[in-house]
Amino acid sequence: MRLSEPVIANLELAKPAACGPGDSLSPDMPATARQGRFPVEALPARLRTYVEAAAVATQTLVDLAAVTCLGVCSAAIAGRFRVAARPGTEQPATLFVASITQGLSREADVFAQAKQPLQSLEAEQIDQARVPRIEAQSILRQAKIRLRQREKQAAGDIQKYREAAIEFSKQVDENRVPALPRLLFDDTTTEKLSTMLAAQNGRLARFSTDSAARDLLSGSTSRRSLAEQALYRKGYRGEELTLDLRGGERCFVRRSAITCSAMLAETEVAGLRHGRGRRTRGVLDAFLFAWPARDPTQLPAPPQPIPGEVLQQYDTLIRSLAARQFDITFTLTSAARQRWEAWQAEVETMMQIDGPLEMLAAWADHLPGNTLRIAAILHSINDANELEISEQTMEAAIAIARYFIPHALATHQLLSQQPGAAPPRYVQTLPAERPLSLIHI
Incomplete structure (x- = not known):
């Protein structure tokens, strides 16, 4: 994204942190690799324990495990839990998250292990x-x-x-033969996805890596891709689906709930730049992006295996979330609603002309809603029996949502460049403790 001169003139310039020895940050990755680490303290204790242990075991930043686990928790409660800031504004607690990595095997291990409880539950x-x-x-x-x-x-x-x-x-x-239960899928055709959604009452989660994730984010204008993008957008919004199946049968799903969690290498993201001008936005604006790039100066040391009791606790947590068999709609306490409305107003301000999110208005428009969804996920872990989300939980959700802003700016800025262009010169960051600043790289 190209920042206008008035914005640059009005923002504070700061130098990035010095590079540590052996730093392997991608030249495509702007200074956000060192800015805005994931606020792991905002996670519930049961989830935070696993996230921190996974980071130590794999020698990766907590960002990757934290973002992936948010996707896993979202998949576990999808179709069951919804959230409403005001009457008549319900939305599902589903998330679209994507982690952009260096393509290391240790990063793939984090992604695979985080979704293991869902895979085991599906197999059972x-x-x-x-x-x-x-x-x-x-x-x-x-x-x-x-x-x-x-x-x-x-x-x-x-x-x-x-x-x-x-x-x-x-x-x-x-005498219909019941379909086998499905929680997860990877890459599939639009026709088959429609069949699976009809069989699973509209509730599915997609966990994809590299090329499959790239295809989802590509925004291709082919007929097949446009139909797929429309289906994903409806599943993200929790809309009613009308699915035309083989044999002329038509199926109606009252509340769809599609969760997406993707992990793709930086090279795959760079490949998305080709032909972006001829592509649609697709589902790009619904995704929360994270760049958990490897930084040796901030890695936990020394590596230690994840304790068995931590793995068991995480597995029990995901299973308990998925075990809910009745629908719940969370509302907000008065204080939580006021805090969310203030956050919504702040995002609206950033979307105005010459604001930091002016060129990302479509993405930013989803951010308050995604914040509500994050709050619902955190609340379902803390106390799903309490129907009102507290101000404390909303503050934690806003801290997490704020983390995604500079990463979204970096991702969309990279995608907007022409192939072969130099990396972005300026990257905006939004630390919670001070106003918008500009990082010069």
Whole structure:
């Protein structure tokens, strides 16, 4: 993003922190690699313990584990928990998050291990559903055999067997084989995604890496991609879905809930620049981006395996979130609502002409809503039985939302460059303790 001269003139210039020895930050990554570390203290204790332990074990910054875990928690409660700042303004507690990494194996380990509880839970649910599904398939086959017999008989004696044939036809239609439960998916076609959403009542989570994540963010204008982007946007907003399935069947999903968590290497992000002028925004504006670039001066040391009790506690947490079988809509206490409205007004100010988010107005427009979703996730971990989100939880959510602003600026600035252009000269940061500053790199 190109900053206007009046903005640059009115902002404080600051020098970035000195590079440590062996620093391996990408030349495409602006100074945000050293600015605005993830406010891990804003996370609930049960989640923070795992995030910090994962960072130590893999020698990565807490940013990667924290952002990925937010996506995992969002997937666990998707379709169950919603949040409303005011009456009639409900939205799902789903998030679209993306971590931009160096493509190291240790970073892939963080991503894979964080989603492991969901994968294990899905595998267990599939095992439990196999026997009932086999029984349903057997009943359906028997019903089809009886139907064929009656149809043959009806061909010879319509008056005698016609009613019986129609009755068996109804039984075949009613004896549907239940789909195997699904929580997660990676890359798939729009048609297959529609089928899965219909089978899972609109609730799915996509965890993608590298090329699959890049395709999702590319904003391609092909017919297939446009249909896919529309489906993801509706799932993000929690809208009702009308899905046309194979065989001419139409399915209605009252409340969709799609969660996306992506991890892609910096080289993949740089590849998105090609042809951006001929592409749509797609779902780019819904994503919360993080650049947890490796900085040896801030890595935890020495590496230690994640304690077994911490892994068990994290697994129990995710399972307890996913175990909710009834819908909950969180509201805000009076103090929390006032704090959120003040934050919303602050974001609106940043979106004005010559404001730091002027060129990211579409992304910033989602930020107050994403803050509500983060607050709902934090609250569901702390005390899901309490229907009102407290001011303290809202403050924590705002701190996390504020963290994503400079990372979004860096990401969108990189995507707006022409291939081969120099990295951004200025990167804005928004520290919570002081007004907007400008980092000169």
